[in-house]
Amino acid sequence: MPVEIERKFLVASDSWRGHALGQRYCQGYLSKGDVTVRVRRAGPRAFLTIKGSGEGIVRPEFEYEIPVEEAEEMLKLCRRPLIEKTRFEVMHDGLRWEIDEFAGENAGLVLAEVELEHPSQPVALPDWIGDEVTADQRYRNSQLVDAPMGEDREQVTSFTIGIQQQT
């Protein structure tokens, strides 16, 4: 089964920014639950992607390129809000890092991902990398639809703590 092996981190500083132009992504989710069905418009191309829940950092993944016009129509069927972000690519120590700067309801959030060949593959972390959030479901893009982490992020965190104290 084709799989995605990926680690995800918060971004601690802006020192990754170079002259690279980012590409605008707009994506949405057709399903809710362990299996995600994602419609992504990535610049001039579009993709339909199925991801299973998987174990640890390994998730089954199936991706198909689809006509942009059909992706636009399918985005209308997706849950709201759609995820809007700009993706930048940075090479570091032979690995390609994807840095997502979110917009819309997740504005302010910046996440970095690195795709690996093996779950235990050693990764040299760039100095602009912050905490690892690979296992933190809240940072899955599909979760950022239901619980955005943008400008209201502090408030959301406080609210969550408030609830926890009450129970």
Add this chain to the structure above:
Amino acid sequence: MPVEIERKFLVASDSWRGHALGQRYCQGYLSKGDVTVRVRRAGPRAFLTIKGSGEGIVRPEFEYEIPVEEAEEMLKLCRRPLIEKTRFEVMHDGLRWEIDEFAGENAGLVLAEVELEHPSQPVALPDWIGDEVTADQRYRNSQLVDAPMGEDREQVTSFTIGIQQQT
């Protein structure tokens, strides 16, 4: 937006059966809710299909042919039970009817569908056609996963009536 315009009927008799060989279908659903994401193995081919909820008998539909091996892997991610059926095609008065004879947990159920160009298109019903169930959500294949209508169909119906009488 590409749409599917379809009417669905119960099948009242076996007189549709000719010498046509049916093709075995196995399909499952990756999502639950208004938008369905279907993985279908149809004989030697396979498809990934997104259907919106739509209005009346018109539903947005997007279909992509995918490698059979990937469909088999994706079927493992689908809700249980999978829908198993044999599809027969019969021409009647210039329209192509698809007759699905279900197996597995829906064994005994036979449904006929006809795809139309327009919602109000006149349809000459073959004499083996029974009640129309186009608007009856229970006969959607995605619903037949959660509430199969096979040999236990009578019991399911009685149980539903029992519940209704109690409320």
